[in-house]
Amino acid sequence: MGWTDRLPLDGLMMGEQLLLSRLIDYAADYHGKTEVVARELDGTVARSDWASVRRGAARMANGLRAAGFDGECRVASLEWSTLAHLQHYYAVLGLGLPLHTLNPRLTPDDLAYMVRLVGDDVVIFDTENAALAASLAPLVPEVAAWISVGDIADELVAAFPRLIRESDLLAGAADAVIWPEFDENRAATICFTSGTTGRPKGVAYTHRSITLSAMNMSMADMYANTRGGEAECVLPIAAMFHANAWMMPFSAALNGQKLVLPGRRLDAGPIVDLIVDEAVTLAGGVPTIWTGVLDELDRRGITSTPLRTALVAGTALPGHIFDRLTERGVVARQSWGMTEVPGAARGAPPLGASRQTPEQQRKLAVERQGRVAAQARARLVDGEGQPLPFDGVAAGDLELRGPTVLSRYVGEPPEAAREWLATGDIAVIHPDATLAIVDRAKDVIKSGGEWISSPQLEAAAVSHPAIAAAAAIAMPHPRWQERPLLVCVAEAGLTVSDEELRTHMEAAVARWWLPEMIVYRADLPLTPTGKINKAALRAEYIEAEGSKR
């Protein structure tokens, strides 16, 4: 037959690459007067718009080029979520250079490790991070230049082998640029995960993966879902060095949305000010952020805000936060993702949810972590790697695959490329495509061949008024293999007997899940991103930790 020796037929569409410079150009060209607002480091609110952000990014790009920072130069930023940082994002990425967003909450030693691993040549830092940068500089002499944004104390200057003031870099730089064209698979932002154990691991996004993530998050059931399509005002209550602040600096540009950046402090007071003053319609944050925001609203006696949607991720959405948000007319939506796979599950309820009772809808919102998205296919596998059904019952290791999913960490060799990414989470997938995370694989407690979910156990404990916080970890057990040890923090001035607490918890979990032992301490150790550091607890309480790390 005539077709056996034919060449493949290519389609005839434009080969334009998915570059992040397209997003800032789109926002500036078509939504140039849409506001971009940020709380600056001095606490004031700076006002800008997408056209001005592009001009600022262009000046920075021209300044970097003029100073010789182009070619294959690698740039790092040590900055909070400010307008300047946003402009650095688009300047560096627009030039096609990788931007390594460093987390200022880490130690100089950890930062030095990451700077060396990526091979950063230039580090941009802001005023508040000048002292940290000065501590870091001696550890990484291979960094060719340091760029300071804003004032820097005289006594710090000597710490840097070559210090350039951003104002000098920008002096005379033109505020327009034609962004270069390059392969969409080139590295874009590089972001390290907050490993609860061992060294942080680097995720190098591509221009393609970020564009697809931003598109995925812009779909109807995600970052823009509440106004019948009209543009939102979005606020990521998250740092720009943490998975690109939920990708919102990109998704907002893609949609011409108003963007509000929270600056350095994510304290409830300033956040509530931004929500009210800037008419934020959609904001994203971890549950503890939302608790703070709700407490602050109560304190001020505010019962209604412009906010329409609260996106929750990071850890599960507690029922009481859902209830408090719902009372204020805010739709609470969980979405699930990780640095390695931003926005893997969408925030939307499944088909038919609007016809369910409020109680059913609450259950869906609280107990499910979103709906599996097409750009990050999910599967569940058992201990032998065999796929499990999506029946809402079978729990297995959650693995992901797709063009927005990490293939390998920075520094891993090409042969480490993954076909499926093991997330380290144990999950269930329901027939309506909603995902329920049961536990972290390393935190799950395996008792007598069955699994005990540590988050569910903790939720049951915390629902007692005397318990402020709780962490369940596995303790080895001669008969049952593992049994739960519950580490609690008591509410100030309150106590509860172990027996009384177990009785209380039994209303929520199976009897055999009840903790084998209960201990108290003043507070729980946290990871740099505010999650409970279970590895530290295991190291402290469990002698034979071994493979659990």
Next chain:
Amino acid sequence: MGWTDRLPLDGLMMGEQLLLSRLIDYAADYHGKTEVVARELDGTVARSDWASVRRGAARMANGLRAAGFDGECRVASLEWSTLAHLQHYYAVLGLGLPLHTLNPRLTPDDLAYMVRLVGDDVVIFDTENAALAASLAPLVPEVAAWISVGDIADELVAAFPRLIRESDLLAGAADAVIWPEFDENRAATICFTSGTTGRPKGVAYTHRSITLSAMNMSMADMYANTRGGEAECVLPIAAMFHANAWMMPFSAALNGQKLVLPGRRLDAGPIVDLIVDEAVTLAGGVPTIWTGVLDELDRRGITSTPLRTALVAGTALPGHIFDRLTERGVVARQSWGMTEVPGAARGAPPLGASRQTPEQQRKLAVERQGRVAAQARARLVDGEGQPLPFDGVAAGDLELRGPTVLSRYVGEPPEAAREWLATGDIAVIHPDATLAIVDRAKDVIKSGGEWISSPQLEAAAVSHPAIAAAAAIAMPHPRWQERPLLVCVAEAGLTVSDEELRTHMEAAVARWWLPEMIVYRADLPLTPTGKINKAALRAEYIEAEGSKR
């Protein structure tokens, strides 16, 4: 500096290609029980779901492979919008073969031209198109095989050099398949534009471009915008051979939405049945379709339906259709695109529209053709190719660019690749990114150096009760270069003098726009897709047409 001789740093995300097989796999794996419904050729409604559609597609794919139709075989379909056609879409595309969707409303001669131009090897046709296929077969002896779906009359069989019955092809074929991996830039569907002049021109989409189009159309302000993110039930009131039925067979799969296919006839009665019986929440169609649907609803006395959004494209949305839809609680949204650039402008109103008065919102909905989308950047250029501002005033040739935009037509050589696609439309872009199409470039009437918009002139004429339809074309004029000739169809039994009609029209358009001459005829010639065929009118009325064709 150390980075000048470095290799580019690649990102480390998975290189998974954007293939259309991912969409059917996503829909089947995670939304397998979500319904897919189609009106079959016999008028009955067939019920299926995404899991069954994949099984059907897999069987067809296995059948095609077993018969040797793989490698670089090119497949054409001559079918209406049925379940079988949907399965053929995913079977052929899943195998990585191009699927050339032929328009059964064209002549055998035109079809033969297109089949030869693409180099089709196999043609799949349904019962209703068997006679047409039999007329076509002798004209294209290079087609190696013809596959008939459903019964075929005995007297037609002899027309085909090699005829395979689909039932034979499927007999014994397994209903599961692992789709092959290939480059996302390979040709996917191929679809010819309904040129109003000359031969139709072929658009060869890629797997990448269709996936990006489907994602773009799934964004909050487009195909899924009305239910706060909950999945819709979508109905494309359009043929699957016409730009893939507005891409809805793909966008519905991408979102796990219920899909309803209209079958052959787009008559209002069966369409209204589908909307009511299947609880369609979002449907797309050209304005004449909506007029028919509204008339039918009136006839039945139905004032409320499940429909939440009516997407309108093809030609502008007349105000009276907007009003009638609004009265029934349906949000009417215009979106603008063309076969060469599906969904170039999104249906959403701009930021702040919800705070406008109903009258302002109506104006936006009626007078703007959507908001420019990031995946198809738009620019306006003047006669010298210089860009014009997006100020809502400057009108220029609309040009588009992006990964969902045609680079060249089938048969054009590589050097014909476009940097920007000239759409042939004259447009204005407003500061809020909304697009307003002024006229087709070849239809605009250039009078004394100024432009007269033929659609606006026609709208002014049709607003007179005695005028059923009107088409304005340019007639040469010694002094003004061109002047409008208005070709009218009178309402049965009504007449109006030229002077009275001009006086009536003067309320809506400038005095110098008024037609130089008015002529009447029984009806207006139409193109195969139902648009007024102005080329035919020019050929009939204007001697010296020349460059206007």
